Amino acid sequence: MGVLNEKADLKELVEKLNFKEKVERSKALIEEAYKVYGDGLVVANSLGKDSVAVWDLAKRVNPKIRGFIVTTRYKPVETLKFMKETVNRYPELKVYKNDSEIPERLYETKPDLCCDILKVEPVKRAIEEMGVTCWVTGLRCTEGRTRTDFQEVEERDKGLIKLNPILIWKEREVWQYLALYGVPVNPLYAEGYRSLGCAPCSKITNDDNERAGRWIGTSKCGGECGIHTRPLKGNK
Ligand code: SF4
Incomplete structure (x- = not known):
């Protein structure tokens, strides 16, 4: 039995495994899942530090692994430039965006709806259009209050496996990986910044909570855009 089917005690693994063991476990998770799902395994790359670490791991497992990026009209110019550089380097990363009309400053009045339209909808479309059967994310259980209740392998939507290969990594270990492997x-x-999203909803803070700078001043503060919590298949 490999790590893909293991019922692990995640809290124990977070503290027990060292950096090298975590990297090996993450690669093994991707490797085993790729054997099962082949081209149906696709990495969701938000261009944040966790995503670029997962993308780099996946590329080490097999350079053919595909991915998608969801962007919005509100992404900071630096992120857009970084996206362009990343896609030039990896043309197998497909970009999805929702350009439909929405009320001005919806991110202030109804941030959940804004994220549903600009982020969740393109993820659903990517999953449908790319024939994804297993999507790979950079979710980490130590990242904040909303991220403690996840597993390394999940099936939140029937027929769609979600693989969280760096779930047990700490923030420090992500930076360790990016520095040691020279990942831009x-x-x-x-x-x-410690957590990046759209410009109006991402602030620099000194708070201990890594996601504290997200959606400051709204009910969503430190929370989620919805791609990890909303159904991603069908019209539920
Ligand atoms: S992060 Fe902010 S601007 Fe971006 S989609 Fe969500 S609410 Fe809208």
Whole structure:
């Protein structure tokens, strides 16, 4: 039995495994899933630090692995530039965006709806159009209050496996990986951001909580855009 089918005690693994063991476990998860799902395995790359680490791991498992990026009209210019550079380097990354008309400043009045339209809808479309049977994410259980209740392998939507290969990594271990393997990152991290999203909804904070700078001043503060919590298949 490989790691893909293991019922692991995640809290124990977070503390027990060292950096090298975590990297090996993450690669083994992707490797085993790729054997099962082949081209149906696709990486969701948000261009954040966790995503670029997962993307790099996946490329080491098999350079043919595909991915998708969801972008919005509100992404910071630095992120758009970083996206262009990343896609030039990896043309197997497909970009999805929702350009439909929405009320101005919807991110202030109804941030959940704004994220549903601009982020969740394109993810659903990517999953449908790319024939995804297993999507791979950069979710980490130590990242914040909304991220503790996940597993390394899940089936939240019937027929769609979700693989979270770096679920047990700490923030420090992500940076360790990116530094040691020379993975380029969004330059906004050098400005002090710890969690990146759209420009109006991402702020620099000194809070201990890694996601504290997200959606400040709204009910969604430190929360989720919805791609990890909303159904991604069908019209539910
Ligand atoms: S992060 Fe903000 S601007 Fe971006 S989709 Fe969500 S609410 Fe809208």
